[in-house]
Amino acid sequence: MKVLFAASEAVPFIKxxxxxxxxxALPPALRKKMIGARVVLPxxxxxxxxxxDTMHFVKEIWVPLAWRSQYCGIFEAKVGQxxxxxLDNQYYFGRRGLYGHFDDAExxxxxxxxxLEIIQYIDFQPDVIHCNDWQTAMIPxxxxxxxxxxxxxxxxxxxxxxxxxxxYQGVFPDNVTEYVLGLPREYxxxxxLDFGGCVNFLKAGILSADWVTTVSxxxxxxxxxxxxxxxxxxxxxxxxxxxxxxxxxIDYNFNDPEKDPHLFANYSIDDLSGKEENKIRLQEMLGLPxxxxxxxxxxxxxxxxxxxxxxIASVLYEILSEDVQFVVLGxxxxxxxxxxxxxxESFPTKVSVNLAFNIDLAQKIYAGADLFLMPSKxxxxxxxxxxxxxxxxxxxxxxxxxxxxxxEPYNEFTGExxxxxxxxxxxxxxxxxxxxxxxxFYEKEAWTGLMKNAMSKDFSxxxxxxxxxxxxxxxxxxR
Numbered sequence: 001m002k003v004l005f006a007a008s009e010a011v012p013f014i015k016x017x018x019x020x021x022x023x024x025a026l027p028p029a030l031r032k033k034m035i036g037a038r039v040v041l042p043x044x045x046x047x048x049x050x051x052x053d054t055m056h057f058v059k060e061i062w063v064p065l066a067w068r069s070q071y072c073g074i075f076e077a078k079v080g081q082x083x084x085x086x087l088d089n090q091y092y093f094g095r096r097g098l099y100g101h102f103d104d105a106e107x108x109x110x111x112x113x114x115x116l117e118i119i120q121y122i123d124f125q126p127d128v129i130h131c132n133d134w135q136t137a138m139i140p141x142x143x144x145x146x147x148x149x150x151x152x153x154x155x156x157x158x159x160x161x162x163x164x165x166x167x168y169q170g171v172f173p174d175n176v177t178e179y180v181l182g183l184p185r186e187y188x189x190x191x192x193l194d195f196g197g198c199v200n201f202l203k204a205g206i207l208s209a210d211w212v213t214t215v216s217x218x219x220x221x222x223x224x225x226x227x228x229x230x231x232x233x234x235x236x237x238x239x240x241x242x243x244x245x246x247x248x249x250i251d252y253n254f255n256d257p258e259k260d261p262h263l264f265a266n267y268s269i270d271d272l273s274g275k276e277e278n279k280i281r282l283q284e285m286l287g288l289p290x291x292x293x294x295x296x297x298x299x300x301x302x303x304x305x306x307x308x309x310x311x312i313a314s315v316l317y318e319i320l321s322e323d324v325q326f327v328v329l330g331x332x333x334x335x336x337x338x339x340x341x342x343x344x345e346s347f348p349t350k351v352s353v354n355l356a357f358n359i360d361l362a363q364k365i366y367a368g369a370d371l372f373l374m375p376s377k378x379x380x381x382x383x384x385x386x387x388x389x390x391x392x393x394x395x396x397x398x399x400x401x402x403x404x405x406x407x408e409p410y411n412e413f414t415g416e417x418x419x420x421x422x423x424x425x426x427x428x429x430x431x432x433x434x435x436x437x438x439x440x441f442y443e444k445e446a447w448t449g450l451m452k453n454a455m456s457k458d459f460s461x462x463x464x465x466x467x468x469x470x471x472x473x474x475x476x477x478x479r
Contacts, residue, residue: 001469001478002036003027004126006115008108008135009098010039012079013047013086016098018383019132019164022215022248026468027082029249029461033469038124040115042093043075043086051077055086059121063114065106066182072114074121085122087114099135105172105199106180112138116147116154125153127476130468131161134170137205138181141192144208145183158475161209163202165380166223166230170201195231206235210475212243215381216402220245228378246468247405248381249461255366255387257455262363267392269455272448275367275392282368286352288325295441296325297434298369298393300362300384303332303340308375308398313339314427320347322438327369329354329361366391371437375422375430379403385419389454395419396437398430406459410440410450418454 009015011024023039030037043052058074073088092107101107116139119125131139140159147154172180176199177188192207193199206212214220220243222228223236236243254260257275258268264281267274276292283290297319301307312319313336320326320343328340328351337355344351354361366372372388372395381402385395389407397403399421410417420437422429441447473479 001034001128001472001476002124002126003030003038003128003130003472004115004119004124005037005039005130005132006112006136006139007039007041007132008111010041010084013041013051013077013084014044014098018248018381021251021383022162022164023132025249025251025461026465028080029465030468031081032462033465035469035472036124038083038085038126040085040087040118042111043073043088044098045090045094046096046098047086054078058085061114061117061121063110063117064182065110065113066178066180070110072110072117074118083124085118087111087118089114105170105176105201108135108170108201109138109176109181112136113142115139116142119153126157127478128158128160128472131159131205131209133162133164134168134201134205137161137170137201137209139205140208140210141183141187141204145187156476158210158472159208160211160213160471160475161205162213162215163206163223163380164215166202166214166228166232169195169203169230169232171195172199172201174199200232203232203235206232206239210242211471212239213471214243214245215248216405217245217247218404219380219401222378222401244471245405246464246471247402247459248383249464250383250386250390250459252390252460255363255390257367257391260363260367262360263367264364267367269392269452272392272451275451278364278368279370282327282364283325285364286327286354288327288352289349294323294325295371295438296327296369297371297373297396298327298365298388299330299373300365301330301332301374303330303336305333306377308377308425308430309333309336309339311375311425311427311430312373315431316343317346318431319434320350322435324438325350325352327352327354327365329356329358329365331355331357366393369393370441371396371434373434374398374403376400376403377425382406386457386459389418389457390459392451392455394437394450394454396430396433397421398425399423406457408453410437412440412446415446415449416453417450418457419450
């Protein structure tokens with residue numbers, strides 16, 4: 001089985017969000033399942049020079065795109081056991097920023113076409129091209145229209161498209177159909193591309209791919225409804241027979257409380273003593289009163305509406321009326337930054353606000369906090385709740401997307417569970433669950449059991465890789 005993973009970003013080369021983490025972590029995990037997995041991404045200007053120095057030039061080709069042919073340099077690099085192809089075109093990618101340019105339709109149409117073109121020139125003929133988000137969603141439609149008729153090496157290739165966040169769809173004016181994409185007008189008028197009079201890359205990919213995945217089973221179900229589907233819910237419903245959800249994993253080498261160099265003290269599920277030391281040292285570091293018996297609630301997040309910040313705004317002072325400490329790390333909307341600043345002014349011994357992006361502090365918070373608050377309005381997968389459980393910090397989440405799929409609510413009668421959850425997007429429901437969690441915190445035997453339940457869960461990439469392998473076998477008929 002050979003899989004070519006096409007993505008617009010990938011760790012360690014370049015990253016702007018969760019896609020970069022997935023593209024960096026899933027292919028190595030697939031290789032452990034005896035899959036030949038390679039990655040292709042653009043050669044951006046902003047890739048660090050030390051990584052560019054590890055690449056070697058393979059070949060120069062010309063990529064046909066509508067009325068033009070554009071240069072594409074194929075470079076190859078190896079990270080661990082995974083081979084990466086980086087496609088060079090300075091006009092498209094020799095600029096600052098990955099996305100948000102006036103010609104993004106052309107940039108990523110070029111990249112999608114180039115991914116297919118290079119297959120004729122590299123020593124890797126994939127059984128599956130695994131596409132990710134709108135930036136590579138044109139690959140299935142290009143494969144079907146231009147390349148299948150060529151025969152080998154294209155005729156048997158299958159495509160998988162993963163939707164990481166359906167809010168981002170690649171929507172452009174309808175005139176890009178022929179002038180930029182080089183597709184006949186009937187692809188627009190026939191419905192593959194048309195989205196309210198505009199071209200929609202993601203819609204085209206959903207309709208054209210052999211299979212569509214999302215990053216959690218619940219999110220795959222939610223996308224069939226207007227609240228979550230962002231205009232594509234009818235398309236998802238129509239194609240639901242080929243839509244499934246697979247939870248992302250987290251990096252178990254980086255997120256390891258036994259070895260994490262960012263921590264004040266390392267600890268494990270069998271020896272939790274370092275957990276309390278991390279809390280005490282974190283309290284000292286943040287200028288909070290040192291008291292391990294006061295429950296600490298933490299958030300490491302973008303300060304944005306869809307992260308549930310409007311719920312918190314409604315009941316923040318009620319939360320702070322409890323005997324708690326509240327720690328925030330993140331940046332985002334001014335109104336939420338200001339909300340937490342004012343809370344810190346009103347409760348200086350209870351609130352620590354850190355308006356920054358700081359990996360070192362994030363890891364210290366995951367290890368030192370008792371509860372991790374994540375009341376998202378929507379959350380396709382979510383990684384923070386899985387990281388917090390890895391460190392024995394119990395999540396409080398709303399039951400949506402990957403949060404619902406990964407956090408098992410506490411059952412006081414059986415002791416089962418890995419955290420706390422609420423269903424409706426209602427501030428008082430969230431507050432009720434927070435108060436319940438605070439009560440359980442003082443039931444030390446139950447709390448320790450919950451911590452160990454959470455830490456024993458396997459959120460590594462091993463399980464997602466196994467599920468993707470089963471999917472590749474299903475659509476290719478290979479074993």
